[in-house]
Amino acid sequence: MTILNDAVSAAPLAQADRLDALRDELTRRGLTGFLIPRADEYLGEYVPPSAQRLAWLTGFTGSAGLAVVLRDRAALFSDGRYTLQMRAEIDTRQFEPLHQIETPPTRWLAAALSGEERIGFDPRFHTPEQIDPFRAVCDRAGSLLVPCLDNPLDAIWVAGRPPPPCAPVEIHPDSLAGASSAEKRAKVARTLRDDGCDALVLTAPDSIAWLLNIRGGDVDHTPLALSCAVVAADGTVEWLIEPAKRGTPGLVSHLGPDVHLRPPAELGAALDRLGSAGARVRIDATATSVAVIDRLTEAGARIERGTDPCLSLKACKNPVESAGARAAHHRDGVAMVRFLAWLAATAADGTIDEITAAERLDQFRRAGTLYRGPSFDTISAAGPNGAIVHYHSTPASNRRLSPGDLYLVDSGGQYRDGTTDVTRTVAIGTPDPEARTRFTLVLKGHIALARACFPVGTTGSQLDVLARQALWHEGLDYDHGTGHGVGSFLSVHEGPQRISKVGNNIALRPGMILSNEPGYYKAGAYGIRIESLLQVVESPAPPGAERPLLRFETLTLVPIDRTLIDPNRLDPAEQAWLNAYHARVWSDLAPALDPTTATWLKTATAPLF
């Protein structure tokens, strides 16, 4: 006779019942609270459905958030992008939606703690710098923060839970990577030796993908194989990855004899071995969990905090990756131009909506070779929806593109030779004069950054003001960064460089790819963003130059809507940049276009002056 496992046999828990079920489970374990972050054990932006614990518990699907559950209260924290979405997605009687800057979770917890509480957290899902402030709050309140490797939420999320992803690993050939994994491993190993480290623990799947020249399919939009790795200072690697993912023909010989395949469950043992050898282990504390660090420390390893050496190597694209990026942007430009030409021909009659437009754009991209899929969920936003920075069309929100609207489309492709990310804002019919003025101010910022020239050592934070100054002079601004790093057939958001108001001490170096995306958003009316990808390149030295200079080369080849530009607001240098950019878009793309599209592009790229 078989006794059925209650949990497995049960029907999936209804959304409304999950919080109570979690509280019951916490009580069973002697806990009075629990922290539920969005992150999983890879601590990245991309979380597979099987690990979306925060969304399962609260209903909130944003890309950043943390829930704090206590016996009689619970709150959900996210940032300003998600203020509206939190309220729309969660039951606010269960979770109080809060802005994490205005009400930091630690402050909320400090006020809520009654003393002698036991607050659990899963140490696999938090970095030390995330968890330390909670520990301080609990200490001060006489409460305890309790690590729970056996996650109580996992005990109640059983029925209806999606299985973990198990996509086969794909080989990223040296012909696209531009450097063999052995060369990359030698570089990383050398950095470790130079820093006096014996090993590096990697839990960031994009670092592993870059290092081993592999890709995967475990999460949407980004070709990651979720896995961990221990890199030794002799260049050998223990790669901890599900056996079911590694049946790919040729994978073992691609990896070579210095990469040892292990099942993920052996991570603990691998860390223990480092510890018992007294190894000095490089840890990037912004990307490594408390669980990994604690296990290493308890086993006797010496933690050497520093940055993941893969980050800066991965950020600087080599010549093969740079050529791939140009080829991918050429195909992406063709798709975008076909889309914009189609839009110009059809949108004015009011029959197109956001969702059909996005589908059509993906069709155009699929016609390009080496296309693997979108690099993120397309933002296809008409009129007031454009003012929602991270808008995602749903059947309920879906709008027709109507004459007089601005239409903002932010999209990108994963091509095997490069990742793209482009935003264009176009007028459907005749634009409103105010929108045209503000589009021109955004364009002035876009051009100022595209034209920037700067000495070696300059950071992205130093350049941010260039993209904002024209808006600032009119009392306008945008509440997001100006530029993020972009991977090579990898994450559409990658570090360490960025262009932002927030200070950042990473110097821009040749080969880095960044977005250039100033914007302007008028709530309830329209949104404007002009985004192209840039690559940092060495600049020719002007006569008399004393310092080596860098500049940007714009990779994106998509026209900027001339009907939205007020030419009187561009100075001669800006006019020259725009005309030269459009001339390049035309000459690069025209040979690949059908005659109808080419005719449209000819007009769309005609000189403004």
Added chain:
Amino acid sequence: MTILNDAVSAAPLAQADRLDALRDELTRRGLTGFLIPRADEYLGEYVPPSAQRLAWLTGFTGSAGLAVVLRDRAALFSDGRYTLQMRAEIDTRQFEPLHQIETPPTRWLAAALSGEERIGFDPRFHTPEQIDPFRAVCDRAGSLLVPCLDNPLDAIWVAGRPPPPCAPVEIHPDSLAGASSAEKRAKVARTLRDDGCDALVLTAPDSIAWLLNIRGGDVDHTPLALSCAVVAADGTVEWLIEPAKRGTPGLVSHLGPDVHLRPPAELGAALDRLGSAGARVRIDATATSVAVIDRLTEAGARIERGTDPCLSLKACKNPVESAGARAAHHRDGVAMVRFLAWLAATAADGTIDEITAAERLDQFRRAGTLYRGPSFDTISAAGPNGAIVHYHSTPASNRRLSPGDLYLVDSGGQYRDGTTDVTRTVAIGTPDPEARTRFTLVLKGHIALARACFPVGTTGSQLDVLARQALWHEGLDYDHGTGHGVGSFLSVHEGPQRISKVGNNIALRPGMILSNEPGYYKAGAYGIRIESLLQVVESPAPPGAERPLLRFETLTLVPIDRTLIDPNRLDPAEQAWLNAYHARVWSDLAPALDPTTATWLKTATAPLF
């Protein structure tokens, strides 16, 4: 019969013998090394002769430095400004001169330590963040870092040592300060209570000068009364200051009943009282010594690290201080214009040298009311001397101003109603075309910053690129910050705001005064710097503005040499700014000038176009 004290009776130690004498003293105390910073117990930029231990020991008179003395080696560390000066001033057989960025002192010490050494330091002269890395180095090497409150250098520097300064305290009347000390103390006290602190320990004399509305004369150029203070959360103050400094008539009633005067020797007892009361004490760890923090901690106080609340209050000048700054800049402008007119009339014949020019400039300033003296040592630099950023003329370096030279003069005045700091670069005779081009690039940066318009919350670091971009486009740059804060009849360099490549998270706020001083330096040839002081003001909102805007108002009223400007390199907005600035200089100053000077100024401020 009296036994003479050996040390007092001895002749002053010759420079060459000081290092050996220190080593003997260290040996007597069982130490194998000692750290000698430039700072004294006030940890500021301004050190009186009696506390210039580093200069006495090494001969080096720069404004930043640290010597590390070991038994068989010694090194002197400073920054790039002082590379040449270190070599010129010290005996390099005794001290190895090193660049503190290229060879950090901790790295040098780590390599030099042989293990089981005892390295002394005076905990009054270092902050925790300065000393912690040395402690880590000693720990790793099995050596010990030993605090020495009884400074061994003081034991050998007796004969010939100047007495500590003892200038009388001066009252800074409310009519110039714009707010009473009681009001200021109430604000600081409120901040302490809001932060849950019971007291604040101040060792920064400029904070004390601001808080108590007093000034002093203990160091050159900056009206400081060297002293310490303990501010309680009820607004009362214990002011620890030499009794001999406080005989000023009216001082006690100016301070009122809530300021309690104590001799400096009672600081330790005051800290102990805080400790035994279990007080939570606000400490600015960037401006407070290890000695103070250790004493508080040992006595039982709770250290609450944070910023000195006086800093941001002092930085934002109130309306009376702002009006004073304008009045002081008016008088300073008259002096500078009289000087430049005199220079224009006489320098071309080659009879003026750097030292006589600087003396003449001070004469013109002395003719202004409320003038108290220079706000720093005037930099009066002809030709190649201008390329030395912190140049100080000596009889040996003194140069004639000759036709074809650029002459750079960086000077300022302490007026009772405000502090000034201005740099102008002028051509003697006809300038070289390259110098004219580069002057124009520097001017473009100066204008871009002067014209900047930015939302509330913007930091100086975000704006720095505006001053550099024109130079960058030509492959040129300057290796110093773009702007520093300036006090109100107080330090010519004050924080917390600054405009710099280096990240800084202090938002610019209305009332702050900063310098705007881009430059360009061609070693062996010439130097260019154009410096005016700016004040942050609220900007009128343009139509449709959505964010509150700030901008700068230029306070300095001194023409910029038109013969050094290439008008073709200025765009229309830059031309308009320059003409409007010159028109304002003319209209504001002309009524105060003699006819000859007015005639010169009329031409010097004529529109360029």
